[in-house]
Amino acid sequence: MIADNIASINARIQAAAQASGRNGQDIRLLAVSKRQPLTSLQQAIACGQKDFGENYLQEAVEKITLLSGAATFHFIGPLQSNKVKLAVTHFAYIHTVDRLKIAASIAKHAAALSKTQKILIQVNIGREVQKSGVLPEDAEELLRKIQQYPALELCGLMTMPPLAHHPEESRPYFSQLRELGEHLQHQGLLATRSPLELSMGMSGDYEVAIAEGATMIRVGTAIFGSRVEQHSTA
Ligand SMILES: *Cc1c(COP(=O)(O)O)cnc(C)c1O
Numbered sequence: 001m002i003a004d005n006i007a008s009i010n011a012r013i014q015a016a017a018q019a020s021g022r023n024g025q026d027i028r029l030l031a032v033s034k035r036q037p038l039t040s041l042q043q044a045i046a047c048g049q050k051d052f053g054e055n056y057l058q059e060a061v062e063k064i065t066l067l068s069g070a071a072t073f074h075f076i077g078p079l080q081s082n083k084v085k086l087a088v089t090h091f092a093y094i095h096t097v098d099r100l101k102i103a104a105s106i107a108k109h110a111a112a113l114s115k116t117q118k119i120l121i122q123v124n125i126g127r128e129v130q131k132s133g134v135l136p137e138d139a140e141e142l143l144r145k146i147q148q149y150p151a152l153e154l155c156g157l158m159t160m161p162p163l164a165h166h167p168e169e170s171r172p173y174f175s176q177l178r179e180l181g182e183h184l185q186h187q188g189l190l191a192t193r194s195p196l197e198l199s200m201g202m203s204g205d206y207e208v209a210i211a212e213g214a215t216m217i218r219v220g221t222a223i224f225g226s227r228v229e230q231h232s233t234a
Pocket residue numbers: 032034055076077160202203204218219220221222
């Protein structure tokens with residue numbers, strides 16, 4: 001089932017890329033494996049899946065350790081100061097940097113490990129009170145301050161738009177994130193990679209996200225089925 005899901009999502013990624021005149025190779029599928037057992041990740045890896053997104057550090061580190069280098073891991077959950085060292089040690093990318101204090105802490109631990117940590121800035125593009133992320137108008141100042149840390153590589157932006165009942169409802173948020181990213185790149189505040197790294201789109205709306213410029217889509221349930229939800233202790 002996981003194999004069929006990955007194959008059909010990859011086909012839909014290619015089709016969505018083609019429909020918007022993009023190169024399918026510029027779009028990376030992140031399999032969001034939070035609350036999924038190790039065997040599910042192993043099945044996905046056997047199908048050629050390389051990138052995984054995880055939200056809960058303790059749970060993730062167990063799986064990462066057992067897989068010993070077989071995949072690339074992206075941290076996509078809320079990050080607390082006391083967990084930063086663990087995140088820097090085990091994750092290739094951290095998608096959820098939204099304040100200077102966390103950026104400084106990541107930089108400190110990355111430098112200690114002689115690592116350049118790839119990060120994305122999480123933007124609260126829908127301006128929801130309950131959501132993490134820097135407000136769009138505060139992103140430029142945050143990025144300017146983050147430039148002082150050579151141990152950080154600022155790859156791009158990440159967002160989670162407001163919960164939608166139809167994928168088209170997410171489109172304006174995705175295009176706003178792309179426009180913000182282009183503006184910041186133009187200011188010299190983001191890596192000059194082309195296309196700009198944009199982490200957006202989930203199971204229900206990744207095709208719309210691709211049409212709006214997503215380079216990393218974070219897909220969980222459409223690959224693995226529903227999760228065993230429980231309160232986080234990580
Ligand atoms: C869980 C999660 C996803 C995946 O959501 P699905 O709807 O299962 O595809 C993507 N991004 C973040 C930040 C998540 O926490």
